[in-house]
Amino acid sequence: MNSNERLTRRQLLGVTVTTAAGLAGVAAVAKAQTAPAAFPHLDEKDPQAAALHYVHDVKLVDPKKSPTFKPGQHCANCLQITGKDGDTWRPCNIFPKKLVNANGWCSVWAKKPGTA
Ligand code: SF4
Incomplete structure (x- = not known):
């Protein structure tokens, strides 16, 4: 495995974490917008x-x-x-x-x- 491959894995991990956090945020906003109390x-x-x-x-x-x-x-x-x-x-x-x-x-x- 060379350094370019390692960088690619790190980037991929970063994108995955960022995407997961983004989706969680979108889900939280959607839930808050449809919360029964509202x-x-x-x-x-x-x-x-x-x-x-x-x-x-x-x-x-x-x-x-x-x-x-x-x-x-x-x-x-x-x-x-x-x-x-x-x-x-x-x-x-x-x-x-x-x-x-x-x-x-x-x-x-x-x-x-x-x-x-
Ligand atoms: S308005 Fe009240 S009585 Fe009518 S279905 Fe809903 S909970 Fe039941």
């Missing part, structure tokens, strides 16, 4: 939210419009909610890239296993 709150007037009778406060559910509603149902104990227990605003699988209120409700509600 999502906007779902608007009750959003057409999909309105169609599913979503409300931020379960006390405002209209039983005439939402006859499937039962006391005790709310977003925090729904199968579709994600994010961290205890957070007031959390992601929901039904409303991508929006946050729903943990005390809200919509007609898609389904009991999350293991919740009261």
